[in-house]
Amino acid sequence: MTRIRTLVFPSGTEVALEIARALEHSVHVELYGASSRDDHGVLSFPRYASVPSITDTAFDERFAELLADWRIELIFATHDSVHEYLASRVDAWGVRLVNGDPEAARVARCKSATYALFKGMPWIPRCYADINEILLWPVVVKPSRGQGGQAVRIASNPTALVAALESVPEPVICEYLPGEELTVDCFTTYDGCLLYVGARTRERVVGGVAMRSRLLVSDPCIDGIAAIINRRLNMRGPWFFQVKRDERGSWKLLEISCRLATGSAVQRAAGVNLPLLAIQDHLQRNLRVLLEPRMCLLERRLENSVVLDYDFSTCYIDLDDTLVCGGLANPQAMRFVYRLLQLRKKLVLLTRHAGDVMQTLAAACIPVSLFKTIIHVHDGELKSAHVCPPAIFVDNHFLERLDVSSKHGIPVFDVDAMDLLFR
The missing domain is CATH 3.30.470.20 (ATP-grasp fold, B domain)
Structure with missing residues (x-):
């Protein structure tokens, strides 16, 4: 099946991250990301490139080269200004911008143009060209090219309006809307x-x-x-x-x-x-x-992702209260181990479990095939004796982590860290 080579730009915005989540498992898409600043996009898009800002004179040439190198067919723009900028250029680059009609992009980006196009519709707010037209206060002053409520001011009187007009770029004066x-x-x-x-x-x-x-x-x-x-x-x-x-x-x-x-x-x-x-x-x-x-x-909530500056081939992971909690598989740990397998890392189960390891795994619906090796240590043995760097070590017991860290100098993690790593 031919996949559509799709670029998300800029790729570190919340919009871009939603596109990544929506498309990452699609069999129809090969997903790429690009940004003009160092941000979360580099973690969310395995195929990623840094490009200049659209305000940089080098942007057009560099961006066109990137499109050609990656053979991009379709672009999602995730910022309104970027969308407007690309809409008038993508045809020359031989790609398509999602919803990229230049005139629609121009009108949508400019509130004054939007209100002018739909003037006379009952759902267009009252707009004022002059302070003398205002009969009902307060009014709202907002930038014509703003977004997300940025730089919006509420003016309750003429003095406040004058101050707002001086602070808001390309100001548009509208009626105040108090409702939902x-x-x-x-x-x-x-x-x-x-x-x-x-x-x-x-x-x-x-x-x-x-x-x-x-x-x-x-x-x-x-x-x-x-x-x-x-x-x-x-x-x-x-x-x-x-x-x-x-x-x-x-x-x-x-x-x-x-x-x-x-x-x-x-x-x-x-x-x-x-x-x-x-x-x-x-x-x-x-x-x-x-x-x-x-x-x-x-x-919605904020999420955290950590970049580990360490190359490793193997993850040694504990069983009790790490991979299995209260007899059930730990969902965060399972996500973690499957992500490691996706990254082509080896998994070694390193445990001093008191019972039958195979029965415990089976009861928790954890397949034995996940692990390259299962090492069952006993009282008196140190887990560190079975660890071979380069590796990472995940265990809920502090003294086990301390021993492995002291002996091998490798990264060691408690259970809570699995939510942060390799997202």
Whole structure:
């Protein structure tokens, strides 16, 4: 099967990490990542490259070389400014940008252009060109090319408005919307059909990212807004918009974006994998959505990943209270050992288990075939005597770790470290 060579850029954003999770197991995709700064992307994309910023004069030449070297067919842009920049250039490079119509990208990136295009629609907020037009305070001042609520100011009077206009780049003055805010994830097929509209809440927001989101039932007003946007702009693939209720409870548009939304994992959990739909749409396949509405709530959190600056061939791992806890397989440990096998490392079970090791493994549904060797030590023996570097050692007992570290100088880890390593 031919895989679509797909580049995610920049690859260290939360959007990029969601794309990686959504596509990493797909048989249709060969995934690549690139970034202009050193960040989490290098850990999430095995095929990774560093490129200049789009503001650097060397970017176009270096990026075009990278596309040619990797024979990239499809690009996901994960930042609005990057998306707008690439949209006007990818044709010359012989690749396709997901939802990359240049005019749609231009309008979506600029709130003033968005509001102008849809002027007259009841869901466009009141905008003010002059302070003398304002009859109702407070008002909101936001950058025309901003995102994630960055640099947004609320002005309660003319003095505050003047100060806000001086601090906000490319300011747009809008009516204040006090009500609930939603993100609406959408998908448009290659023939212009609006395949999916899924509204979700933003119940807890940190740094512009919805950390708690709930999938909502269809709303005719929101569906209508999506349909009009889809008719006016040449969309293809995943895109989203955000709305907020005004003082009367009516929905008003905040912004549109031509990229995948950061919180679109809500849709994936409910059976709608938007990045994978984009791959299938690239192949011009007829698409259907199989929604599971009972998967309705998503909680997000920060994750930690550690880079181990040590090359090793073998992992020695303990059994009791490490691989098996309370007679059951430790899920974190199982993820850890399977990841090591994926990295072509050897696993050695090194245990002083009091019972029958084979019976305990079988009872915990752990296959013996995971291990290159099983070493069963007895009282009076040191585990360190069976360790052969280069290796790492995982054991819940501090004195065992201390002995191995002292004898061999290799990395030793307690059980809790398995959540951090080799993600």
